[in-house]
Amino acid sequence: MTGFATAPGRVNLIGEHIDYNGGTVLPAALSVGVSVELAPVNDDTVEITADQYDMSAQRQLSDDAVGDWSDASVGALREANALGLLSGGAKIAIRSNIPQGAGLSSSAALTVAILKAARNAVGASTPGDQDIAIAARRVENDYLGVPCGIMDQFAVAIATPGTAMALNTASLEYELLELPKEYTFVVIHSGVSRKLTDGRYKERKVECDEVKAYFETDDLCSLEQGDIAASSLHEAARRRAVHCVTEHRRVLATVAALKAGDVETIGAMMNASHISMRDDFEMSVEPIDGLVASSIGLGAIGARLTGGGFGGCIVALVEESRKERWQTRVLGAHPDAWFVCEA
Structure with missing residues (x-):
């Protein structure tokens, strides 16, 4: 039996690099995403086709990750077997309109969609979406070797376009929030x-792990800035910790502002977040900084780098009625940049 599933991309509105440090994050699901059609087979072969690549991939379930585009699919199928959803390989057809290398969680969307498609192929009601998200993170951490937190997988497994997810990554408690009207x-x-x-x-x-070991806590975001400043940690580690502590508090302020419809505070928190990512976490690059500056200078209420950093995308909060003119001016000032989507 063939299973079909989709998963959206996500943009993190605020809360970068704190999902593996005990913080609260605020991702939003996007209209772009990944769809997967999966047909189980009776042996361990894996055949993958994807519309973003010209060739197909033939793999085995026993294969280790080799740095190929097909690795995430193999890892997801191995996890589907571990969960008891499959007992072998599969033929997978992937369609995606998430730009690769954009920081919009294409890998998380793919692994979640494959696990959901495997669940649908066998007509199972379990595991639930939260367990699917946790399993998808294992694919990233244990198979692909990416030391990510749980944010991306939760967002793409549970949130829907038009909503943001306030996720406490320590407890995995979450709340879905409507995005502001007219913005x-x-x-x-x-x-x-x-x-x-x-x-x-x-x-x-x-x-960040150095800081957690120094203070003997997994919840880096609950530390006090004074304790960090007084520590004997090296300067880089102190700055990473300061970002995490202040970013967590910015997320909480943004969640409260979102509930109150206070877009000015949301924008101010986004702007402060980018400065922290640029200066304390040192995860930005000059083209990103220039794009953020232009976005704010041309009328965005707030703008920031989004995703893991070192390239990719920015997210900007813009009044709906001014969006088209704003976007035209921003892209005119940055010829290498392009519009991706809206949340």
Whole structure:
């Protein structure tokens, strides 16, 4: 029996690099996404076709990750077998309109969609979407070797376009929130691609782990800035910790502002978040900084880098009635950038 499933991309409105440090994050589901058609087979072969690639891939369930575009699919099928949804390989057809290297969680959307398609193929009611998200994270961490947190998988497994998810990554409690009326979050690609496996994302996680080991806590975001400043940690580790502590508080302020319809505070928190990512977490690059500055200068209420960093996209909060003129002016000032979608 063939199973079919879809999963959206996500944009993180605020709360970067704190989902593996005990913080609260605020991702939103996007209209772009991944769809998967999956047909189980009786042996361990894996055959994958994808509309973003010219060729198909033939793999085995026993294959380790080799840095190929098909790795995520193999890892997801291995997890589907571990969950008892499948007892072998599969033929998978993938369609996606999420730009690769944009920081919009194409990998998480793919693994979630494959696991949901496997569940649908056998007509199972379990695992539920939350367990699917946790399993998809295992694919990223254990098979692909990406030390990500749980945010991306939760957002694409549970949230729907038009909503944001306030997710406490320590407890996994979440709340779905409506996005503000008469305003839109615009996602623009900087023109600089990024890849989480290039090592810099891992470096940041290692630095955060140093802080957690020093203070003997997994909840880095609950630390006080004074304690960080007084520590004997090296300067880079202190700055990473300051970002996490202040970013967590910015997310909480943004959630409260979203509930109150206070778009000015939302924009101010986004702007402060970008400064922290640029200066304390050192995860931005010059084209991103320029794009954020232009976005704000040309009328966005707030703008920031979104995703794992070192390239990819920005997200900007713009009044709906001014969006088209604003977007034309921003893209005119940055020829390498392009519009991706809205949240």
